[in-house]
Amino acid sequence: MTSSFIETMEDHMKLVREVLRKLLKFNKCNFHKTSWDYFGYHMSNELKGYGPIFEEQPIDTVYPEESPDAKVSMNCRARGIPTPTYKWQRNNWDVDIKLTKEHYSMVGGNLEINNPEKSRDEGTYVCIAYNIHGTIRSREATLNFGYLYPFPPEERHAVKVREGVGAVLLCDPPPHYPDDLSYRWFLNDFPEFITLDKRRYVSQTNGNLYIAKVEPTDKGNYSCCVTSNSITKSVFSSFISLIPQADRSKGYVPDIRVKFKDTFALLGQNMTLECFALGKERKMTTKKSNLLTSM
8 A cells, every 4th residue: 555545444433433523422313323344443322431340250169079070160250441450369358369370370360279288278268350540349249168088998887786776777867068068878789779758858958867666578688878969979888787676666757867957948949847756656747836847
């Protein structure tokens, strides 16, 4: 292109920009609601820029201690004109990316932590986004380290109980975090998990297996399977032998072994109240105000 043509184009662009500015300024034809793109020039109500607005904020994160990834990311994204700059704080202290490049790195607004360490990285994080028009802080998000240790290898004592009498097999889960465990039991061979019915019940509060009335077919070796949903890990206890012993008695008075605690829930939220009794020919009811429901 010749220099005169370039100068003419530049003058033309300047003229177009000036006309659009005046139209926006005087609110002609609702141009303030419209985005314009003229030879790559963006015109809108954002002509003068605006402060950061979050599109994604960090969330509470549980990092499995045994994770093979050896990396965790705390996500943050904001829009603004000019493009926002980011920084992070941990426990109200700035995270210095420059001094710890091997450990911390930034991808956009995301904070990536390489080879996370509990003593060094666990805590409360905040993302800060800023430009010349303002500064915003994200909600606080915690980074915790999840774990589920194995059961102790020691043998468990056999449980001998009369037929027709109730029995409780204790799970006693090992140390763990967080407390979002689920429980199952299997009999003799994995993965033959016990089918629950009116006679057998597994508490999802403590993991114990409750048998209301022991029968000869209950004889066998039982193991408690504990699963951490947060870190997708399961562990199994040593076997507990259940040995039913013949007894001709007619039974005994029902004994409630699983009781629900005071429980609070939001309106419309689903909730589970645990209740299970040992005994023969049990009849259980729940009562709420004047409502009586048979179970």
